[in-house]
Amino acid sequence: MSAPFGPEAFERLDAWLRTHLPALGDGLLHAESVSGGTSNVVVRLSRPDCTRPLILRKAPDRAPPASEKAIQREAMVLKALTGSRVPHPGFHGFSDDAGIVGGPFYIMDLVDGWAADLNPVTDQMSYRPDFIGSDLHYLAFAMIDGIIEMANLDYVAAGLGSFGKPEHFLERQAERWRSQMDSYPQRYPGYERHDRPGLDYVTDWLAANVPDTGRPGLMHGDYAMNNVMFANRPPARLAAIIDWETATIGDPMVDVAAYAGQLRRRSGVQPVRPYLDPAQFPYFEDAVDYFGEKTGRDVSMINYYLVLQKFRMTCILEYKVAEAAVGIAPLDKGRRFDNFVRTLLGEAEAIARATG
Structure with a gap:
């Protein structure tokens, strides 16, 4: 070292x-x-x-x-x-x-635990070899447990009352992320953004379908299995949530969608490129219902949050396409992320259209 x-x-x-x-x-x-x-x-x-x-x-x-x-x-x-x-x-x-x-x-x-690893080539999570079968299944619920505790935290009493801007949080999201995506041609001179079918539809759908069921709470903002530490030995449980740089006071359902959106569904639009092996993890509906039961929150509008999360990642990851287009990053990396962007946006549009 x-x-x-x-x-x-x-x-x-x-x-x-x-x-x-x-x-x-x-x-x-x-x-x-x-x-x-x-x-x-x-x-x-x-x-x-x-x-x-x-x-x-x-x-x-x-x-x-x-x-x-x-x-x-x-x-x-x-x-x-x-x-x-x-x-x-x-x-x-x-x-x-x-x-x-x-x-x-x-x-x-220094946390005594382990984190999953997201392979940049296969886009699949890998885990400690002694966490297999049912242990992996319950890692998913351990992840939801983490969001439950964040959602149930009295953030004002904890001293985070001025940490974010929870008022009209969801109403601001579509414009915020679309503006970031639209800024890339100016941020990366010479970059001409690729045609993104469905982008306008999803932007308008999000603005027109903001749910009124959300309640503010602490959210991580980048909640994934490689941003937590699991206890070293089964049963599956979180030792710590780490990498809090994108945390804010917003809507914890965004974190639910970020994680549970990778899980297989009993019905509806399936994730096209999940980084979690669907056979090893629980159903999306079970994970979402578990969150609702433990927090008392209305989860009936979860599809809105799925569309928002995939739209958000579409807008963020576009910068990697831009970097490759102007020579900052390799072209093959740009092609890879261009595919990611198209896939995410396609899923967002499919969910929005199916939801109505």
Whole structure:
């Protein structure tokens, strides 16, 4: 593993930890890179007299300002979740002093658990080999349990009352994501967006069919099996939800659609390219009903959320097509994501038309 910081930054961090996290111990600090590059920098911290290592997370060097803001938001969420039923890494401290390690950072527990891995070639999730058969089946319900706890959290009492803008959250979504997609030709000069059949229909359908059954709650925003940690041994259960940079106060049903939308359905439009093996996981309807039973929320408009989630991902992933078109990314990557975009939009349109 590479050294995560230069000598001076290392000394500044060591001094900050001694002042703010005496529980980490007094011995020689050891810092080891876990990940870095364009994603958040993750550093494992330990001392010989500390029984449990901690994790430091910060934005990468030369990251856009939004990345540093995301670190601050992640820290705010984890601090607010302290003592709650929402599975999360324990929070130990935050600093916005860029003079210590080059940017804002926070310290959290090292989670004892494992995460699924999404293969970029096959687009399939892989799991620990000792989680097979019925254990995989119940991993799906463990995922829904995580959304249930987020949805049931009293976010105002937890200190997240000003964390998002829940008023008219759903009403803003179609315009927000369509505007982002429409901005790519300006953001990537020379890019001419491909024809996207069904885009106007789905945009208009979402604007015209906003449900009035939603209730605001904490939502993760990128909820998937590679963004949680599962307990190391069966039975299937969450050890922690991680990667909170897209969290907000919105409608938790969006997270339900993001995850459960990959599950097979007893009826209706099936996911064309699910990254979950349908034979190993429960039915979509069972997962959604389970969420409704545990939260008391009306799930009758779940198709709206499915259309919204697939539309949202369509608009986001278009930027990868744009990057390939202007030479920032390989052409084969652009073709791959162009297929993703078409598939997602096609599913969104099919669900919208079938719903009426």
